[in-house]
Amino acid sequence: xxxxxxxxxxxxxxxxxxxxxxxxxxxxxxxxxxxxxxxxxxxxxxxxxxxxxxxxxxxxxxxxxxxxxxxxxxxxxxxxxxxxxxxxxxxxxxxxxxxxxxxxxxxxxxxxxxxxxxxxxxxxxxxxxxxxxxxxxxxxxxxxxxxxxxxxxxxxxxxxxxxxxxxxxxxxxxxxxxxxxxxxxxxxxxxxxxxxxxxxxxxxxxxxxxxxxxxxxxxxxxxxxxxxxxxxxxxxxxxxxxxxxxxxxxxxxxxxxxxxxxxxxxxxxxxxxxxxxxxxxxxxxxxxxxxxxxxxxxxxxxxxxxxxxxxxxxxxxxxxxxxxxxxxxxxxxxxxxxxxxxxxxxxxxxxxxxxxxxxxxxxxxxxxxxxxxxxxxxxxxxxxxxxxxxxxxxxxxxxxxxxxxxxxxxxxxxxxxxxxxxxxxxxxxxxxxxxxxxxxxxxxxxxxxxxxxxxxxxxxxxxxxxxxxxxxxxxxxxxxxxxxxxxxxxxxxxxxxxxxxxxxxxxxxxxxxxxxxxxxxxxxxxxxxxxxxxxxxxxxxxxxxxxxxxxxxxxxxxxxxxxxxxxxxxxxxxxxxxxxxxxxxxxxxxxxxxxxxxxxxxxxxxxxxxxxxxxxxxxxxxxxxxxxxxxxxxxxxxxxxxxxxxxxxxxxxxxxxxxxxxxxxxxxxxxxxxxxxxxxxxxxxxxxxxxxxxxxxxxxxxxxxxxxxxxxxxxxxxxxxxxxxxxxxxxxxxxxxxxxxxxxxxxxxxxxxxxxxxxxxxxxxxxxxxxxxxxxxxxxxxxxxxxxxxxxxxxxxxxxxxxxxxxxxxxxxxxxxxxxxxxxxxxxxxxxxxxxxxxxxxxxxxxxxxxxxxxxxxxxxxxxxxxxxxxxxxxxxxxxxxxxxxxxxxxxxxxxxxxxxxxxxxxxxxxxxxxxxxxxxxxxxxxxxxxxxxxxxxxxxxxxxxxxxxxxxxxxxxxxxxxxxxxxxxxxxxxxxxxxxxxxxxxxxx
Numbered sequence: 001x002x003x004x005x006x007x008x009x010x011x012x013x014x015x016x017x018x019x020x021x022x023x024x025x026x027x028x029x030x031x032x033x034x035x036x037x038x039x040x041x042x043x044x045x046x047x048x049x050x051x052x053x054x055x056x057x058x059x060x061x062x063x064x065x066x067x068x069x070x071x072x073x074x075x076x077x078x079x080x081x082x083x084x085x086x087x088x089x090x091x092x093x094x095x096x097x098x099x100x101x102x103x104x105x106x107x108x109x110x111x112x113x114x115x116x117x118x119x120x121x122x123x124x125x126x127x128x129x130x131x132x133x134x135x136x137x138x139x140x141x142x143x144x145x146x147x148x149x150x151x152x153x154x155x156x157x158x159x160x161x162x163x164x165x166x167x168x169x170x171x172x173x174x175x176x177x178x179x180x181x182x183x184x185x186x187x188x189x190x191x192x193x194x195x196x197x198x199x200x201x202x203x204x205x206x207x208x209x210x211x212x213x214x215x216x217x218x219x220x221x222x223x224x225x226x227x228x229x230x231x232x233x234x235x236x237x238x239x240x241x242x243x244x245x246x247x248x249x250x251x252x253x254x255x256x257x258x259x260x261x262x263x264x265x266x267x268x269x270x271x272x273x274x275x276x277x278x279x280x281x282x283x284x285x286x287x288x289x290x291x292x293x294x295x296x297x298x299x300x301x302x303x304x305x306x307x308x309x310x311x312x313x314x315x316x317x318x319x320x321x322x323x324x325x326x327x328x329x330x331x332x333x334x335x336x337x338x339x340x341x342x343x344x345x346x347x348x349x350x351x352x353x354x355x356x357x358x359x360x361x362x363x364x365x366x367x368x369x370x371x372x373x374x375x376x377x378x379x380x381x382x383x384x385x386x387x388x389x390x391x392x393x394x395x396x397x398x399x400x401x402x403x404x405x406x407x408x409x410x411x412x413x414x415x416x417x418x419x420x421x422x423x424x425x426x427x428x429x430x431x432x433x434x435x436x437x438x439x440x441x442x443x444x445x446x447x448x449x450x451x452x453x454x455x456x457x458x459x460x461x462x463x464x465x466x467x468x469x470x471x472x473x474x475x476x477x478x479x480x481x482x483x484x485x486x487x488x489x490x491x492x493x494x495x496x497x498x499x500x501x502x503x504x505x506x507x508x509x510x511x512x513x514x515x516x517x518x519x520x521x522x523x524x525x526x527x528x529x530x531x532x533x534x535x536x537x538x539x540x541x542x543x544x545x546x547x548x549x550x551x552x553x554x555x556x557x558x559x560x561x562x563x564x565x566x567x568x569x570x571x572x573x574x575x576x577x578x579x580x581x582x583x584x585x586x587x588x589x590x591x592x593x594x595x596x597x598x599x600x601x602x603x604x605x606x607x608x609x610x611x612x613x614x615x616x617x618x619x620x621x622x623x624x625x626x627x628x629x630x631x632x633x634x635x636x637x638x639x640x641x642x643x644x645x646x647x648x649x650x651x652x653x654x655x656x657x658x659x660x661x662x663x664x665x666x667x668x669x670x671x672x673x674x675x676x677x678x679x680x681x682x683x684x685x686x687x688x689x690x691x692x693x694x695x696x697x698x699x700x701x702x703x704x705x706x707x708x709x710x711x712x713x714x715x716x717x718x719x720x721x722x723x724x725x726x727x728x729x730x731x732x733x734x735x736x737x738x739x740x741x742x743x744x745x746x747x748x749x750x751x752x753x754x755x756x757x758x759x760x761x762x763x764x765x766x767x768x769x770x771x772x773x774x775x776x777x778x779x780x781x782x783x784x785x786x787x788x789x790x791x792x793x794x795x796x797x798x799x800x801x802x803x804x805x806x807x808x809x810x811x812x813x814x815x816x817x818x819x820x821x822x823x824x825x826x827x828x829x830x831x832x833x834x835x836x837x838x839x840x841x842x843x844x845x846x847x848x849x850x851x852x853x854x855x856x857x858x859x860x861x862x863x864x865x866x867x868x869x870x871x872x873x874x875x876x877x878x879x880x881x882x883x884x885x886x887x888x889x890x891x892x893x894x895x896x897x898x899x900x901x902x903x904x905x906x907x908x909x910x911x912x913x914x915x916x917x918x919x920x921x922x923x924x925x926x927x928x929x930x931x932x933x934x935x936x937x938x939x940x941x942x943x944x945x946x947x948x949x950x951x952x953x954x955x956x957x958x959x960x961x962x963x964x965x966x967x968x969x970x971x972x973x974x975x976x977x978x979x980x981x982x983x984x985x986x987x988x989x990x
Contacts, residue, residue, distance in 0.1 A: 037112065043460065090105050150508055184576065185577065186577045195228060240606055245517070250663055263305065264624075290442075292491050292495055308441050340509055367495055372384040385443075448485045448486070511551035512534065522568050528541045578990045601690075612706070620653055629662075632668070642778040749979075767945065773821070833906070842942040848940075874890070892915055
């Protein structure tokens with residue numbers, strides 16, 4: 001299917017001449033710098049590039065110095081680690097540039113620097129030195145305590161009349177101060193689409209829109225909201241939002257990036273929690289201390305996997321440092337997710353912006369100090385980090401029932417089901433074969449008495465300071481933690497004390513942070529723009545009274561997120577039009593901070609993909625489980641050190657599930673999702689970036705997933721609208737945009753179908769072949785791929801083969817590019833005669849071949865082959881077999897992107913090759929293949945197209961090889977389907 005070059009101008013589709021990114025606060029990036037990069041520079045770089053010495057005129061102890069670079073130029077290229085001298089130096093890939101010169105950084109440190117550069121190298125905005133300051137006594141000032149986020153909720157703020165929605169009361173009050181008012185209400189169509197996308201991330205059916213537009217009852221809109229909140233798709237939509245904050249992924253990161261077993265159970269827990277409208281306070285407590293709750297359940301134990309979601313180095317250079325890195329990840333994530341605080345910035349020094357001294361950081365870390373370090377062993381083998389998926393009481397009872405066993409065994413996950421701390425521990429024991437439990441990723445502690453926690457000087461595990469006890473931040477609470485430890489306890493109870501304090505209604509942050517997060521997903525930006533930083537470096541609230549009013553209502557409503565949705569979505573503020581065409585609004589509030597109109601919002605990556613599946617009728621509603629593995633092309637696989645390692649091949653039905661169930665691997669993002677700003681998985685993601693870039697349009701036009709969905713969409717249109725173009729156009733608009741096309745749109749689309757039908761008619765004999773694997777594949781991934789996944793081409797009439805790959809070496813198989821994947825046509829045989837075609841080579845092609853008198857021996861070919869080598873502008877004739885034999889070769893002009901005629905004639909022993917009707921090669925084979933065989937195609941590196949491929953048996957009429965494509969009119973309809981998916985109106989919510 002050719003790329004539609006004129007659709008943007010024809011129908012106002014998504015276009016991009018550059019990147020237009022929504023402005024986002026850089027507080028998360030600065031936090032990353034303070035936690036990871038600043039101490040790294042201080043420990044390893046300041047001696048040569050600090051205040052006293054600047055080798056190469058490079059200074060790394062101030063933001064200005066880092067940005068300025070040295071005598072060799074900038075030390076980094078923002079966003080591009082591959083072009084950054086800093087990354088080259090610490091990676092030791094250039095023998096002339098290796099820093100630090102005496103001792104290499106660890107793999108994790110290099111990874112942190114690489115991630116920092118890719119993030120855009122965020123740093124504090126001023127030019128103040130970043131070197132460690134002289135130690136000073138830390139005092140919390142009155143100004144610190146007066147910060148808005150640390151104040152108790154103001155519950156007595158005026159709310160207007162009893163019938164007025166508090167959202168509207170506070171929003172309109174601010175608008176009146178500027179002489180503004182709310183926009184008129186959105187249309188019924190806009191409103192129902194907005195509600196559907198906000199709550200379930202899918203478009204409504206045309207029939208649902210029509211029914212809502214006709215329903216004039218006063219509660220019709222509320223009924224829509226209640227219906228959407230009752231659907232299981234609600235949890236899938238809002239669970240995905242929380243997974244961003246929880247840095248969810250199903251792998252550990254770093255080079256090997258092995259699977260994090262059973263991580264998917266946490267994802268399923270989150271989805272169920274939202275569907276069940278689990279009180280948010282309980283949701284918080286389960287994730288921090290679900291195993292320590294007095295009424296702990298299998299579900300609450302699974303929730304503690306929140307603490308296991310971070311990156312994990314399975315072979316650290318410094319195990320003790322790795323342990324504290326893991327604890328820092330948990331503490332920093334919990335602080336950002338639940339309280340909107342950048343606690344991690346105080347790991348190496350007193351917090352630079354907020355009243356959190358380094359000592360308090362370690363007092364908070366002490367709450368998690370008893371958690372055993374995670375290992376990546378399989379559950380049930382003594383591995384820390386897994387628990388039986390059953391209520392702890394049930395596990396304890398079952399263990400007690402096993403007490404008479406002469407060879408006692410422990411449930412290997414520990415945690416609530418572990419043996420008494422007073423008994424000797426048995427390590428690495430298999431669970432009993434008669435164990436009645438599944439397993440889950442979870443938290444496991446070392447017993448009731450955790451090891452002591454000490455302040456680490458500069459955050460370095462090798463330089464311990466004073467011992468600290470668990471304590472809450474003084475600026476927020478003067479109370480001491482209420483920690484209760486039972487006799488022979490398997491857990492310290494510390495996390496439960498912390499969770500109880502965070503989830504208490506008196507905590508000034510927890511409700512505010514979650515309310516703001518929900519608001520952000522309904523309006524595109526939060527009342528506090530920095531959703532994970534409520535500290536002094538973050539943005540102040542645009543409507544502080546409204547934030548407190550909603551937070552109070554949230555708590556008083558039993559921490560019900562669904563009630564919060566209703567409160568927000570029933571407001572006139574939410575229901576107003578998104579049209580931004582009022583001059584007075586732009587003049588007074590150009591950024592729409594006061595919400596004089598609703599915000600136009602682009603769908604997130606998952607909602608784009610899910611909406612495509614929904615519109616085509618392909619969406620598979622199956623929920624839960626390990627998830628599906630999206631198809632990854634060769635270019636993506638090639639980015640791995642062992643391409644395909646630990647990746648599975650899912651069926652088409654599995655791949656049609658919602659995107660929240662896509663397997664999330666940290667080092668191998670799915671290109672479709674990544675192009676539409678898919679989330680970062682290494683740290684809590686406050687708000688996703690929203691960009692408009694050219695690759696998005698190209699992805700929607702050319703991606704294999706989109707082509708498959710265009711086929712499915714066309715089939716649906718044929719079923720529901722018949723074969724009349726006008727009816728097809730109308731139905732496609734109804735399904736994708738929930739409206740009928742305008743007369744002008746109908747005419748433009750009809751003209752498009754007519755032009756495309758003619759274009760496809762001209763290409764009705766075209767065959768396309770393209771390799772779709774990397775040149776090297778992991779040995780366990782290699783057999784999972786069918787031969788047709790090595791080389792893609794016509795679905796009917798052709799057999800596909802893997803070609804020759806070298807024997808496995810160190811877990812890798814490498815292709816022999818010259819005799820790689822190929823396909824043989826099953827429609828005819830040739831002994832003496834000719835084969836002709838017009839050949840077009842794409843620019844990436846390394847080698848392409850036309851096979852004749854060919855047969856397959858396993859996955860390899862026997863026969864003759866004309867090999868086209870466009871890079872060396874050479875044609876070769878060879879005899880393929882166990883050892884290919886070159887029979888003749890010649891220089892030849894092989895243009896890229898232009899068709900050229902190629903003909904091969906063969907007799908008993910003679911073979912002649914003609915290019916542009918000129919004989920290029922002619923030879924006699926001394927050891928000829930005399931048996932008849934098939935014709936075929938081979939290509940490596942890129943696509944090759946064959947037009948009018950024809951078999952000419954001697955003494956018989958020519959046999960045209962059919963393309964196998966649908967009729968031209970069907971292909972034109974498929975191209976229209978791709979066009980519709982590119983419309984701005986499909987990708988944006990009014």
